[in-house]
Amino acid sequence: MATTIAQLTLTSSDLLSDNLAISTAATLTGAGNSTGLTQSSGLTRRKMTAANAAAIQAGVLYRAGDYTANASNKFYVKNMSTTAAEFFTVTIDQEEIGRLYAGDWMFMPWNATSGTKRVGTVTIAGTWAAGDTWEFDGITMTAADSTTANIAAQIDALNYPNWTTTFVATESTIIFTERYASSGSYTELVTADGALNTAGNGTANISSAAVGSKSESDISIRPSVHTGMTYETILIHE
Amino acid sequence: MATTATLTIASTDIAGDPVTVSKQATLTKAGSSNDLDQSTGLNRVHLRSVTQKTLLAANAEGNDLAAKVYIINKSDDASLYITVAINAQTTGKLYGGDFMFIPWSQTDTDASIKVAATNWTSSTGDIPVEYALFHEDTDFLTNA
Numbered sequence: 001m002a003t004t005i006a007q008l009t010l011t012s013s014d015l016l017s018d019n020l021a022i023s024t025a026a027t028l029t030g031a032g033n034s035t036g037l038t039q040s041s042g043l044t045r046r047k048m049t050a051a052n053a054a055a056i057q058a059g060v061l062y063r064a065g066d067y068t069a070n071a072s073n074k075f076y077v078k079n080m081s082t083t084a085a086e087f088f089t090v091t092i093d094q095e096e097i098g099r100l101y102a103g104d105w106m107f108m109p110w111n112a113t114s115g116t117k118r119v120g121t122v123t124i125a126g127t128w129a130a131g132d133t134w135e136f137d138g139i140t141m142t143a144a145d146s147t148t149a150n151i152a153a154q155i156d157a158l159n160y161p162n163w164t165t166t167f168v169a170t171e172s173t174i175i176f177t178e179r180y181a182s183s184g185s186y187t188e189l190v191t192a193d194g195a196l197n198t199a200g201n202g203t204a205n206i207s208s209a210a211v212g213s214k215s216e217s218d219i220s221i222r223p224s225v226h227t228g229m230t231y232e233t234i235l236i237h238e
Numbered sequence: 239m240a241t242t243a244t245l246t247i248a249s250t251d252i253a254g255d256p257v258t259v260s261k262q263a264t265l266t267k268a269g270s271s272n273d274l275d276q277s278t279g280l281n282r283v284h285l286r287s288v289t290q291k292t293l294l295a296a297n298a299e300g301n302d303l304a305a306k307v308y309i310i311n312k313s314d315d316a317s318l319y320i321t322v323a324i325n326a327q328t329t330g331k332l333y334g335g336d337f338m339f340i341p342w343s344q345t346d347t348d349a350s351i352k353v354a355a356t357n358w359t360s361s362t363g364d365i366p367v368e369y370a371l372f373h374e375d376t377d378f379l380t381n382a
Contacts, residue, residue: 002249002251002252003249003250003251003252004247004248004249004252004257005246005247005248005249006245006246006247006337007244007245007246007247007248008243008244008245008308008337008339009242009243009244010241010242010243010244010308010339010370011241011242011244012240012241012242013240014240015241015273015274015275015277015372016277016279020241020277022280022308022370024310024337026335026336026337027335028336029316029333031319031331031333032316032317032319032333033316033317034316036252037252038252039252040249040252040253040257042253042257043257043259070331072331072333072336073330074330074336076245076247076259078261078263084266084269084270084271085269085270087268087269089343090341092324092327092329093327094327095324095325095326095327095329095349096343096345096349097324097329097340097341097342097343098305098340098341098342098343099268099304099341099343100341101266101268101269101304101341103263103264104263104341105243105245105261105263105339106339106340106341107245107247107337107338107339107340108322108329108330108338108339108340109322109329109330109331109332109336109338110329110330111328111329111330111331113328217327217328217329234247234257234259236247236252
């Protein structure tokens with residue numbers, strides 16, 4: 001168990017007619033327990049630039065699908081700019097939380113509520129031959145032999161940029177699960193999403209097991225100028 | 239009228255080397271170096287509602303102005319939490335002792351900050367919550 005302490009001090013000698021002094025310290029623990037959070041992104045720093053003002057895009061700071069939902073996650077972001085007018089707009093899903101002006105920082109809990117991921121099952125069947133290919137998600141599998149279970153194993157062993165796979169040895173099916181629930185317009189995964197090139201009558205039919213739904217709490221950050229703004233961030237999570 | 243917010247995050251064992259983040263921000267008006275000059279002061283409420291209650295009502299006049307919000311769950315019970323939402327977006331849970339400090343864009347009057355004592359029951363007791371708003375220009379109390 002790790003011990004991480006976040007301490008906040010708010011002070012002012014002249015905002016009010018009496019001194020303002022608020023100070024608190026929190027030990028960052030798991031949801032509803034006293035076990036210290038054990039995982040962290042580490043402190044990261046990134047400069048965001050764009051070709052011109054019209055080309056400014058928001059960047060995803062943290063994807064909900066990468067973290068435990070409804071957990072006791074905490075994140076910190078700081079605008080490292082020293083130009084007062086430059087700000088980052090911080091958004092969770094489509095709700096603007098606030099603007100971080102030069103030197104400003106924020107620290108808050110994060111639910112990391114993800115959507116659901118699209119799932120499909122690929123079934124290798126028919127007569128395959130060594131050298132047949134099947135392409136999916138930009139990745140091509142070339143069959144080493146004609147055994148469908150071996151071909152399924154080959155498909156499972158590859159790394160797909162947008163999908164993960166589940167495979168049971170000796171079976172001829174592979175379950176594909178999308179890495180991120182990030183689109184609001186998911187359609188069913190279909191056979192045509194793969195490209196088959198076979199010398200025989202081999203098939204790689206895809207049946208959809210689930211249509212996904214969009215992520216609900218990705219954290220995004222958008223700079224106000226294109227000339228280069230730098231932020232630092234850390235996520236401490238379950 | 240300088241108000242400063244200082245955050246320190248420290249751990250000796252969450253990574254292979256110690257982690258220390260210590261930053262201070264002077265709370266200023268939007269896009270300037272002029273200090274924020276208004277505050278609600280520190281407020282305290284006792285939550286006993288599993289449904290959302292408005293903690294800070296958004297004021298559309300505050301859009302594009304600087305505002306900072308501090309909220310802390312003062313419960314001693316680590317299992318008691320409040321769920322914090324802005325508009326319809328649930329942002330996170332503050333467990334007993336947890337706090338947050340965020341900028342607040344009042345993009346419209348729907349952007350109010352709401353809290354709910356989601357797992358409160360009559361046997362858990364109230365959840366004390368303290369909060370403060372630091373802002374510029376508009377008088378939020380007239381919009382509450």
